[in-house]
Amino acid sequence: MSNSKTTNIIIAEDLQVKNMTKNHCLAKSIHDAGWSRFLSYLEYKAKKHGKRFIQVPPNNTSQLCICGADVPKDLSVRVHICPKCGYIDNRDIVSAKVIESRGLQLLSAP
Numbered sequence: 001m002s003n004s005k006t007t008n009i010i011i012a013e014d015l016q017v018k019n020m021t022k023n024h025c026l027a028k029s030i031h032d033a034g035w036s037r038f039l040s041y042l043e044y045k046a047k048k049h050g051k052r053f054i055q056v057p058p059n060n061t062s063q064l065c066i067c068g069a070d071v072p073k074d075l076s077v078r079v080h081i082c083p084k085c086g087y088i089d090n091r092d093i094v095s096a097k098v099i100e101s102r103g104l105q106l107l108s109a110p
């Protein structure tokens with residue numbers, strides 16, 4: 001999830017919670033987080049305050065660099081290191097930037 005630079009747009013991954021809960025390792029934490037309810041509430045609040053809320057396809061957001069390079073890593077790898085552009089950061093921060101970029105591209109598409 002990413003709060004764009006303009007702060008008028010909230011961009012989140014369109015995660016398929018039903019599919020994610022098929023993974024028993026992830027299921028409990030996803031249910032505990034009430035992720036679907038959180039997103040519904042976020043959308044409601046965004047619209048109430050005149051902000052845009054959009055969701056983007058979630059595919060590979062954790063496996064891409066902001067330069068567009070594929071940087072495969074499993075869940076145990078917490079630091080993103082891009083062999084193409086040299087960018088190093090926390091993997092979740094990089095994913096948020098990829099999601100933001102994807103959302104802004106979606107909004108600027110004709």
Ligand SMILES: [Zn+2]
Binds near residue numbers: 067068083085086087
């Ligand atoms: Zn890169």
